[in-house]
Amino acid sequence: MFHMFIDTEYAPEKCSLCSGTGHDGSGTCEACGGQGDVLVAQPAIICPLCNGAGYLEIGMCRACGGSGWALL
Structure with a gap:
């Protein structure tokens, strides 16, 4: 399923911070908001x-927000 926003296509990808589970060691994954x-x-x-x-x-990657994917 693709989403379109201002001539850019987006698609869901597995969150790298929680490995797609939606939870990290402290509760709900802040990178994906618990969606995985x-x-x-x-x-x-x-x-x-x-x-x-x-x-x-030093902790969560601030460049990608913990998602593991480049934010363009």
Whole structure:
């Protein structure tokens, strides 16, 4: 299922921070809001800062918001 917003196509992709479960160690995953998926601009690009992991040694990756996908 694709969504269109201002000439950009988005599709759901699995959240990398919670591995698609919707929950992390402290409760509801803040990257996906408990959905397990995040809408990502297509074509999907893995976050270059965390390499798609959704987190860094210091915590959640702020470049991708923990989703693991580049936010364009």
